[in-house]
Amino acid sequence: MGFYVAQLLTGLANASSLFLIACGLSIIFGVTRIVNFAHGSFYMVGAYLAYTIVTTLDGGIFGFWFGVVVAAVIVGLLGLLVEVTILRRIYHAPELFQLVATFGVVLIIQDAALAIWGAEDLLGPRAPGLDRAVRIMGEPIPEYDLALILIGPLVLAGIWLVFHRTRWGVLVRAATQDREMVGALGVNQAWLFSAAFVLGAALAGLGGALQIPREAVSLQMDLSVIGDAFVVVVIGGMGSVAGAFVAAVLISVLNAFAILIFPQISIVLPFIVMAIVLIVRPYGLFGKEGSEHGAPSEPEQPLRLLSSRATIVVMALVFALAASPAVVSDFTTILLVDVMVATLFAVSLHFMMGLGGMVSFGHAAYFGVGAYAAAMAVKFAGLPMIPAMLIGPLGAAAAALFFGWFCVRLSGVYLAMLTLAAAQILWGVTFQWQDFTGGDDGILGVWPAKWASSDRVYFYIAFVLCVGGIWFLRRVAHSPFGYGLRGIRDSDVRAEAIGMDVKFHQWMGFALAGGFAGLAGVVFAFSKGSVFPDVLGIGQSVDGLIMVLLGGIHALAGPIFGAGVFVLIEDWVSRLDYWRFIFGAIILVVVLLAPDGVAGGVDRLLRAVGLRREERA
Amino acid sequence: MLEVKDLTARYGRAQILNGVSLKVGENEVVALLGRNGAGKTTTMKCIMGLVDQKTGEITYDGQSLMRKAPHMICRAGIGYVPEERRIFPDLTVLENLEVGRRPRREGAPEWQLEHLFELFPNLAERQGNLGKQLSGGEQQMLTIARTLMGNPKVVLLDEPSEGIAPVIVEQMARVIKELKAEGLSVLLSEQNLHFARAVSDRACIIEKGTLRYEGGFDDLDAHPEISQKYLAV
Ligand SMILES: Nc1ncnc2c1ncn2[C@@H]1O[C@H](COP(=O)(O)OP(=O)(O)OP(=O)(O)O)[C@@H](O)[C@H]1O
Numbered sequence A: 001m002g003f004y005v006a007q008l009l010t011g012l013a014n015a016s017s018l019f020l021i022a023c024g025l026s027i028i029f030g031v032t033r034i035v036n037f038a039h040g041s042f043y044m045v046g047a048y049l050a051y052t053i054v055t056t057l058d059g060g061i062f063g064f065w066f067g068v069v070v071a072a073v074i075v076g077l078l079g080l081l082v083e084v085t086i087l088r089r090i091y092h093a094p095e096l097f098q099l100v101a102t103f104g105v106v107l108i109i110q111d112a113a114l115a116i117w118g119a120e121d122l123l124g125p126r127a128p129g130l131d132r133a134v135r136i137m138g139e140p141i142p143e144y145d146l147a148l149i150l151i152g153p154l155v156l157a158g159i160w161l162v163f164h165r166t167r168w169g170v171l172v173r174a175a176t177q178d179r180e181m182v183g184a185l186g187v188n189q190a191w192l193f194s195a196a197f198v199l200g201a202a203l204a205g206l207g208g209a210l211q212i213p214r215e216a217v218s219l220q221m222d223l224s225v226i227g228d229a230f231v232v233v234v235i236g237g238m239g240s241v242a243g244a245f246v247a248a249v250l251i252s253v254l255n256a257f258a259i260l261i262f263p264q265i266s267i268v269l270p271f272i273v274m275a276i277v278l279i280v281r282p283y284g285l286f287g288k289e290g291s292e293h294g295a296p297s298e299p300e301q302p303l304r305l306l307s308s309r310a311t312i313v314v315m316a317l318v319f320a321l322a323a324s325p326a327v328v329s330d331f332t333t334i335l336l337v338d339v340m341v342a343t344l345f346a347v348s349l350h351f352m353m354g355l356g357g358m359v360s361f362g363h364a365a366y367f368g369v370g371a372y373a374a375a376m377a378v379k380f381a382g383l384p385m386i387p388a389m390l391i392g393p394l395g396a397a398a399a400a401l402f403f404g405w406f407c408v409r410l411s412g413v414y415l416a417m418l419t420l421a422a423a424q425i426l427w428g429v430t431f432q433w434q435d436f437t438g439g440d441d442g443i444l445g446v447w448p449a450k451w452a453s454s455d456r457v458y459f460y461i462a463f464v465l466c467v468g469g470i471w472f473l474r475r476v477a478h479s480p481f482g483y484g485l486r487g488i489r490d491s492d493v494r495a496e497a498i499g500m501d502v503k504f505h506q507w508m509g510f511a512l513a514g515g516f517a518g519l520a521g522v523v524f525a526f527s528k529g530s531v532f533p534d535v536l537g538i539g540q541s542v543d544g545l546i547m548v549l550l551g552g553i554h555a556l557a558g559p560i561f562g563a564g565v566f567v568l569i570e571d572w573v574s575r576l577d578y579w580r581f582i583f584g585a586i587i588l589v590v591v592l593l594a595p596d597g598v599a600g601g602v603d604r605l606l607r608a609v610g611l612r613r614e615e616r617a
Numbered sequence B: 001m002l003e004v005k006d007l008t009a010r011y012g013r014a015q016i017l018n019g020v021s022l023k024v025g026e027n028e029v030v031a032l033l034g035r036n037g038a039g040k041t042t043t044m045k046c047i048m049g050l051v052d053q054k055t056g057e058i059t060y061d062g063q064s065l066m067r068k069a070p071h072m073i074c075r076a077g078i079g080y081v082p083e084e085r086r087i088f089p090d091l092t093v094l095e096n097l098e099v100g101r102r103p104r105r106e107g108a109p110e111w112q113l114e115h116l117f118e119l120f121p122n123l124a125e126r127q128g129n130l131g132k133q134l135s136g137g138e139q140q141m142l143t144i145a146r147t148l149m150g151n152p153k154v155v156l157l158d159e160p161s162e163g164i165a166p167v168i169v170e171q172m173a174r175v176i177k178e179l180k181a182e183g184l185s186v187l188l189s190e191q192n193l194h195f196a197r198a199v200s201d202r203a204c205i206i207e208k209g210t211l212r213y214e215g216g217f218d219d220l221d222a223h224p225e226i227s228q229k230y231l232a233v
């Protein structure tokens, strides 16, 4: 009995930590509708700052709590800086921009933390006065855990008071329900948003600072916590602080007991709970469908068939690509395979997002399933390359059919979150299931068949598969099926009214995009000779989003530009020190200066110098 | 005091207004009439700064509103009562009113809670209820009261009589007259000609984003073909 109570208390202490991070994220989302990837970074910076202040002061009980509070305040100010310089400019941009911009902030903060605090993990001090364990029903419980169990509900109560007893709190709650109306009633949204962002960031900083007696401070804290924080917010209902609390308790307590039965479950459990909750309650436990008023309106732009001149240019590029192995070095040939893989991946993601209007934060899932399916077919079934190459996309399409069925039932940010959950579940399974997938060690020795083993021959295989795949997806985009998808994107009500089976259409689009992402994964696996769980990770998904964004979401040719530019920049930058910082800065510059992507930027440049005629609607 | 000139507006590629001009004078109630989809709401949203793609000129007391953000337009003295009764469903009646509260302004009547509750007795009884618990008519009253909390000089009232019970429509008419008596100006969007005639000084009729008539109700009655053509009578 005592053991179970101890387990419950551990779960509740974890719940408090999780709640502190998640509630800030939820407040920020509720008011600004921004999905803030950088929230984990605020958490990490809070921990580092608290470490530095507490160890420098070395001032006993007072020093510890002072350090924790000051760290939270400084992180709040950091949040203000991020909000004012970056986010304020993109509140009206589509979700994709905001997500990618906050991911740029993640990269920048990561390298800044590396420069300031170094790569070593830092072992924090214990909390003075709370550094022992008390016995409860015979089991030792750390005093600090008990303190955390108290702090969570105290913070919840504090937020409740602010939200219900101050004018500012009432305005924040009103803005969560209909922010456009709040503006029309004379409230300066910019300041409201800033303030909400500062509060959210400070809460994340507080969460991080309170974590130092419990775990070492490291550069991995940011992305390791953000997945769980998202899950808690989505389960609780985006924008609901009480919901975040309930969800944090639910997940942490479930986890505390589930690991007694399945020790490996902790990585996937939150995502499984989230998937179940979203299917039963599409807006989370306490969430409501956000008001669509003042939602970012994307200027409608028709997809155009390429003009004959542009077709010639594209054809010329394809021929140049086909001929390139004859002239360029082997090294460049390999790089070009990377470009083609990235392009097919980006085109498949764009197919889903640009055409289908379904934003995916977890497209890497299908890329990864394709890669793993092919690798396992080679490794365990001993299949030759060609059949394995067939199995990859089929496996990816099957996975996309499975997860897509759930995802298309939602829309907007919730759909995006469910795709993220799907990807994280697959990633977790791959990571944990050592015997089957090799876990962290990956699968090695996935080389092409003998006849295809030279770089040049493999280049042509990749060429046929990737260019063929891109060509096929473009054809689909201009087929009745593609027009249907676009019709649904622009108005699902209208599409439904003319008798289309909206969900089925979207489901098929999802599966098709997944299948082609899988094809890209297959080509990738054989070109590298190995696969690791990273191919399913958040990083890979975000890479895809960045490529689509770099290219501009409205142009069919966008992802082709975007992927090319991305791989070339990455190849160049990743050789430098602090490449994350540079890369993050590049992302921010693109988001802020060329919101229609590189292709759009070039387009505008051409117009500006008069090389292209202005088109009028 | 509020003047709209050659206003055009579009959503994406759909042109909605093609050059609308109208004026609302000091302490005047002007009815903006037109069928469903004529562009009444769009005109009001343009004035309120809620539509980005617009051209023409909107001035208030001589200053241009074209590039101002909604909150600045509100602070300049223009109150907006949207048609879909966008109350905050999870806030109480009092909290809804609190969101609308602004400091009193020179030359405009000041609305205290007691005064508003006199005007809308139903709201007084339901102060602690959540917005979503109110009936349609009560929600309509709440949107108006919320806007008055901002002590505006001009009120844009978008179809206040739409979809509410006849008794409450009568109450709405009384409210509008009271606003005029207090010295406010009102731009009232309506489809209901009788209601508009009962409370307004002048009428503007728009159809498909174009102004078709501007003048008094007497002239309108003298030429029934106008209302026949442009209004659903
Ligand atoms: N956000 C929008 N995007 C695209 N079109 C819109 C949008 N809002 C309104 N419209 C279109 O603009 C036209 C004018 O709409 P508006 O709401 O101004 O009309 P209205 O005169 O207020 O009509 P009603 O009496 O029905 O309220 C309509 O054809 C409508 O379909």
Ligand SMILES: [Mg+2]
Residues within 6 Å of the ligand: B040, B041, B042, B083, B158, B159
């Ligand atoms: Mg209207």
